[in-house]
Amino acid sequence: MKPIIGLITDELQAFSTEEKREVLPRFFKTGKGEYGEGDHFLGVAVPDTRTVAKQHKDISLNEIRNLMQSEWHEVRLCALLIMVEKSKKKDETLRKQLFDLYLSQTSRINNWDLVDLSCRFIVGEFLLDKSRDILYQLAQSPLLWDNRIAIVSTYAFIRKGQLDDTYVLSDLMMKHPHDLMHKAIGWMLREAGKRNPERLYDYVMNHRAEMPRTMLRFAIEKFGPKERSVLMKRV
Template sequence: MEKTEYEIITDEMMALRDDAQREVLQRFFKTGEGEYGCGDKFLGIKVPVTRGVAKRHKTADMGTIRQLLQSEWHEIRLCALLIMVEKMKKADDELQQELVNLYLSMTDRINNWDLVDLSAPQIVGGYLSCRPRRLLYKLAESSLLWDNRIAMVSTYAFIKNGDLDDAYALALRFIRHPHELMHKAVGWMLREAGKRDLPRLRAYVMSHYAEMPRTMLRYAIEKFPEDERRSILKLR
């Protein structure tokens, strides 16, 4: 019997597994008991290799992508997301809507920071670039950490175009978020916003440095002049 595309992609990925790299990745992505990636399983495949598989299978249909997103293997889920990213590049409005609907229906499977960061700006951010942004604020209200990170990191698509308002609005919403992964995401997006408008970032930081978790603040001011950065951290 002829193999399905899901089976072909899965077989390709399984053939690329690297047990030594797998051990490194499982530690790096915090898969231990009580950690944010608890129970996730890795094949030990580097992102550029996974991206290559995704590009070869960018015509995969939605059913195949859904199956891949349900995989127990981290890199196979990443492959599904990278296929979606490839599809978004030339998608019409109808296909974009399908891709975003699928993505948002499976955010529990987009369950580590790299999966979010390599897909949310292109898929959710790309879709919303010329549309109302209410969806971001709905994700921000979710109790799921990954929904929150998707909301924040999706603003990278807008930031690149000099559209900074949603990044700052969400940064305020998340300023007291309990998880360090969100502190890093917010700080990262603020830093990127600062590359487009440094005075605005400086004003935000000076208004809110006392409330910002230290990690968030450090990320946000990473590109400030050294003396200024040190002075702000001392204030904190």
Template structure:
């Protein structure tokens, strides 16, 4: 299947009613975080199924899909990059991570970040310098900051929490709700594996966190402990 056939297939799979719901869900209105994003109305399971038919696409072709104004095209491109990264040798993995980091402006909604950051950026930097994560965390671009924290999910799953806690500290005063939620989520994931590690961080920083970040972080705590954190009694 070539790039033109894939683009036609995406259009044929579209559902106007679903597209309208997606535009509302992903906040595509003027001034909202997904301002102007274009949806044709295809579910992620449908896109995953389509991705299995597109494995022969070259990186330039995948890049073309990634730069599409259509959200589902970008989702498809990221799924293809993840699959290629997992199957690739070291030089190809380097190319894919570089391609991703050079095109973060197209990884421009929370779902796109969340399906891809840990599998490409997180995985690639596991045994390399983590400095790119710090650069992303300091970015003016909301989605790059979200990539920085979500990429660390890869390390959490390996039982390594230091990077997550460091990036969480860098993003503690972020003004964006989507960053508060992402940081709180990753702290909660740390806590699933080591409540001690999460609580050490929370005891040091909870009073400086947004309420959203804190609520996400302590969601799984026993109710009495949740209330202590929420009332600043820890």
């Protein structure tokens, strides 16, 4: 029988289109010096990758680990989506194994889509009733993708009305040098603001002078024009 990495790669390849092969490397910034430098794309849309992942959701964790070593972006995404499928099982031992495997592979979870489509489920939801110390460690990692995992994982907490970690991590990473993080932090602040608009308004009022403009714009997107006008003004 063909190894699972070859089988899944072939199945994904069957969904590949020339248009996607041309567009995706540019969209995910794979050029020299860009954040996705050197990544390779088969040219597969996310819904098709999900289809393949669901067909292989019962593969072993070792097979998932092997998939994560693939040069192909979509194969790694497929592995992560399989992990998401497995994380839906009410099996605490399995969820801990998935959590540990995920955090051992963050150098391979090396673009924003890979982070955003997986970390809320595998990291955030696992930590709902546990210490969040690991997120603060990830927030201070030199690896951009660890930083993004830290903040985007808090989406799981936000959905449960637990907003504190989002704000504390936003404080911790306010001066992050990368625009990808400005967008991610602004996005999570915006989501937190949907649950408690007053808290977000006060937070932005207190931090607007130091918030990068991209972060600020993302955070206040759901406020009305008058509120946004006030909040966009530098002190």
